[in-house]
Amino acid sequence: MSVDQPGDVAAVRERLRAETTVPGLLGATARAYVELLDAPACTISRVIGDLLVDLMQHQKSGKPDRLGHGYLISDYPLTRLVIEERQPQTVSQNDPEPDPNEVKLLQELGYDALLMVAIEAEDGAWGLVEVYGEKGRHFNDEEVELAQDLAGEVGEILRQLERPK
Template sequence: MSADQASVAAAAEQLRGAASVAELLGLTAESFVGVLDAPACTISRVIGDLLVDLVQHRREGRTDRLGHGYLISDFPLTRAVIEEREPKTVYTGDPSADTAEANLLGELGFDSLLMLPLEAEDAAWGLVEIYGNGRRFGPADVDVARALAGQAGDVLERLSRPVP
């Protein structure tokens, strides 16, 4: 299910109004859930070979696993997203799905995933993971996610600059 242009534009405008990195990350996760009609989104920080969950927004239920760390080297597809800075999708019903990602999706209670880098200063600052159930993320979803992640990255760069 793809998002309409008006909801994408409204989400991008909301991101541009963030006054802190924490606010930006929260708004970004919330925007992905709303615009892509997803049950949840997690944003993690890349620190060397470690990925640390910073923010999660769920349509229903409580957030979990914040502060949890993962070794990037244990998840080859995640590593590819970070190193190549290109989105990837996983669907547990696909026989060729990355086993490590599919197993973790099952543990988390989801069956599909769209991952993409959150870029700032020409590097993968973090990882955005948008979760789904009963659907695959398609090319239109990837395009919308790229646009929102690009907006978030621009704001992240602005907020990370020292104030003169």
């Protein structure tokens, strides 16, 4: 993990709280995950029934290329678990028994590992954060906890932004 200073996390939280629009918040959130977890990319998707639609992506290099792409949640059991149970999950191509659908998608995207956390709304999961790893990376417990804490904060901010004024 690249963040050794609690001040870095506090600064990110401040930046997120300063956002006044949902698109601004999602963009800042994707950048924050890439920065804090020293990851090559992060995608934030919206849960709409059994559909997951990519809304925001931030990459260290290159242009986002899968925005608007949709996936059936039921095709990805591990993703469904994250969304339904709000339990973060990690996947690596090097896992002893990785989810074959998740690994296939990782290979298509050119990554080795994935950390998934749900963004909660008042009535279930609002969305999904996917942080990617490369070069044999595995996300550790500290990184998973940080990702989950940050998603909780983002969920609170989203609820405030989406409330009718």
